[in-house]
Amino acid sequence: xxxxxxxxxxxxxxxxxxxxxxxxxxxxxxxxxxxxxxxxxxxxxxxxxxxxxxxxxxxxxxxxxxxxxxxxxxxxxxxxxxxxxxxxxxxxxxxxxxxxxxxxxxxxxxxxxxxxxxxxxxxxxxxxxxxxxxxxxxxxxxxxxxxxxxxxxxxxxxxxxxxxxxxxxxxxxxxxxxxxxxxxxxxxxxxxxxxxxxxxxxxxxxxxxxxxxxxxxxxxxxxxxxxxxxxxxxxxxxxxxxxxxxxxxxxxxxxxxxxxxxxxxxxxxxxxxxxxxxxxxxxxxxxxxxxxxxxxxxxxxxxxxxxxxxxxxxxxxxxxxxxxxxxxxxxxxxxxxxxxxxxxxxxxxxxxxxxxxxxxxxxxxxxxxxxxxxxxxxxxxxxxxxxxxxxxxxxxxxxxxxxxxxxxxxxxxxxxxxxxxxxxxxxxxxxxxxxxxxxxxxxxxxxxxxxxxxxxxxxxxxxxxxxxxxxxxxxxxxxxxxxxxxxxxxxxxxxxxxxxxxxxxxxxxxxxxxxxxxxxxxxxxxxxxxxxxxxxxxxxxxxxxxxxxxxxxxxxxxxxxxxxxxxxxxxxxxxxxxxxxxxxxxxxxxxxxxxxxxxxxxxxxxxxxxxxxxxxxxx
Numbered sequence: 001x002x003x004x005x006x007x008x009x010x011x012x013x014x015x016x017x018x019x020x021x022x023x024x025x026x027x028x029x030x031x032x033x034x035x036x037x038x039x040x041x042x043x044x045x046x047x048x049x050x051x052x053x054x055x056x057x058x059x060x061x062x063x064x065x066x067x068x069x070x071x072x073x074x075x076x077x078x079x080x081x082x083x084x085x086x087x088x089x090x091x092x093x094x095x096x097x098x099x100x101x102x103x104x105x106x107x108x109x110x111x112x113x114x115x116x117x118x119x120x121x122x123x124x125x126x127x128x129x130x131x132x133x134x135x136x137x138x139x140x141x142x143x144x145x146x147x148x149x150x151x152x153x154x155x156x157x158x159x160x161x162x163x164x165x166x167x168x169x170x171x172x173x174x175x176x177x178x179x180x181x182x183x184x185x186x187x188x189x190x191x192x193x194x195x196x197x198x199x200x201x202x203x204x205x206x207x208x209x210x211x212x213x214x215x216x217x218x219x220x221x222x223x224x225x226x227x228x229x230x231x232x233x234x235x236x237x238x239x240x241x242x243x244x245x246x247x248x249x250x251x252x253x254x255x256x257x258x259x260x261x262x263x264x265x266x267x268x269x270x271x272x273x274x275x276x277x278x279x280x281x282x283x284x285x286x287x288x289x290x291x292x293x294x295x296x297x298x299x300x301x302x303x304x305x306x307x308x309x310x311x312x313x314x315x316x317x318x319x320x321x322x323x324x325x326x327x328x329x330x331x332x333x334x335x336x337x338x339x340x341x342x343x344x345x346x347x348x349x350x351x352x353x354x355x356x357x358x359x360x361x362x363x364x365x366x367x368x369x370x371x372x373x374x375x376x377x378x379x380x381x382x383x384x385x386x387x388x389x390x391x392x393x394x395x396x397x398x399x400x401x402x403x404x405x406x407x408x409x410x411x412x413x414x415x416x417x418x419x420x421x422x423x424x425x426x427x428x429x430x431x432x433x434x435x436x437x438x439x440x441x442x443x444x445x446x447x448x449x450x451x452x453x454x455x456x457x458x459x460x461x462x463x464x465x466x467x468x469x470x471x472x473x474x475x476x477x478x479x480x481x482x483x484x485x486x487x488x489x490x491x492x493x494x495x496x497x498x499x500x501x502x503x504x505x506x507x508x509x510x511x512x513x514x515x516x517x518x519x520x521x522x523x524x525x526x527x528x529x530x531x532x533x534x535x536x537x538x539x540x541x542x543x544x545x546x547x548x549x550x551x552x553x554x555x556x557x558x559x560x561x562x563x564x565x566x567x568x569x570x571x572x573x574x575x576x577x578x579x580x581x582x583x584x585x586x587x588x589x590x591x592x593x594x595x596x597x598x599x600x601x602x603x604x605x606x607x608x609x610x611x612x613x614x615x616x617x618x619x
Contacts, residue, residue, distance in 0.1 A: 001281035004288045014159035020086040021148050030064045034083045038072035038233050039265055041080040045096055052099035071234015073147040075134050076387040078118055088128045092118040121384055121406035134385050137404055141374050142350035143390045146234030151269050154276040157237040165356035166241050170290050178249040184360035186372030191345035192449045194438040203332035204250040207340035212252035214243050217345040218259035221305040222421030225452035227376040228346035230388050232266035236273035242349035247294045250342050254295055258313050261300040305476035309524045310343045323478045324524035347376055367393030371437035382457035384409050398432040401455055412457035420449025422469045423529035425536030445536045461558035462541035463548055466534045467495040473530040484527030487518040500561040501552040508545055557619040563604040569594035571616035578608035
């Protein structure tokens, strides 16, 4: 158990010790080697890199150098990442066998290992994190501590103002003061709907009940999304502290975090953070001598996408099948076990402590008139800098894709971006300068969603993309309501007909009519938003649907049933590469003579198209 005085002492002493993490002019002989231990870098042997660094330092009797595991730095495309502070040297794609060279050259000789320095999108070598284009337009609030602290060390969190917001709330703010601060900040829920956070907190506080609950929705199910996972892996205590503040504000003494079982590192770190907070007396009864008590537990989800819907999540926590409830009543009045319950997602909570410490005016000065603060995106797909991005609301899609993301690789052109995952819509090139905020995205037929942002180049078929997302929601439908259970399946059947070349213009009209009816009649957000990818691709890429139907052709060449792989005899040099690549021996021809493809044998895999050095093969 730690008293508040002891917590303050840890903060003061530890901050001096760790100043070099954020102060690049820190006067110290000590160095910290920061190694990403997020899921992505862990899969690329970062634990072995940490082990090797520590082993080599011990063998060489090198003092004043510490190796620290951190959460995600964001630039996942360059992982595993190693940063040496205070000089802020940024090493990319480090392998376990590189550790010896980094110690000998950088630590002992004081020289940079140039071959491991990060290359920016213009191929320029960059040796400092803040010089990379990827970071220049970002503003890290929710991700502030990720990549800076050891997420498994509570003292490091405390050093960087951890639990200081809770202290302020418990010693100098009333429940209404806290809710007013959150309300005035303009923070909106980052889980997708964008409901005003302060308003939700006030509804829960006003609800009558002998027991109230605070819930964190960490059931991140969108394909390609990993924002919440990265926060839990890199800064778990910020979510605990925010849930406690929320508990104080609404009058709750118990909290649950519902997290996907597929996130083992996040689960392990969050449980460790809970245990540490309990050991320090931060979680428990009469915290720091006040009348406020709060406890917190983890509940594991089994990977059902529908449990991202708040009432389905509550059903799952209670031990039942995850199916949405009819609303009203809303969870604020009748949530867990029919008691008043506050539900926010991970990223929403990750903003709370900063708002309390820096003030509503500071937070509301960031972003747009109606969308305040920043938004974290998982940037993926056909983009150079795949990774985790946090930008002020109002940043344009063009800035995210080209300035931060580094543009489209392999000489291809931007075609569309999907925001909001299976619930969102496709944004075409004509809307690249759209500000990323709730209203602007809604106006063009998309939505913010939880933060997945998938970029697609000119090789992607929009009809096939709509089929992929709809197939996902069909599989994930809980089956409770007929429009979602049956309607989405009928839509998928039509899309399958179209991509096989047997669709009709009547099918296209039926597809659109079904989509609009399902949006109106479904019980929960999953069914109401499932048609979005279809409607947005019809709106912006209708010519591709018509080409599939009338011309029996997939313009992108992605739909195998419609592909016709041909070799241009004028371009073919007879090198034989395509013949060697073909897995079914469908290509014949003599050396230095034009080759031919037997369409009855060809499986349309595209291997020959990719490998032909003369671009003589097309599909």
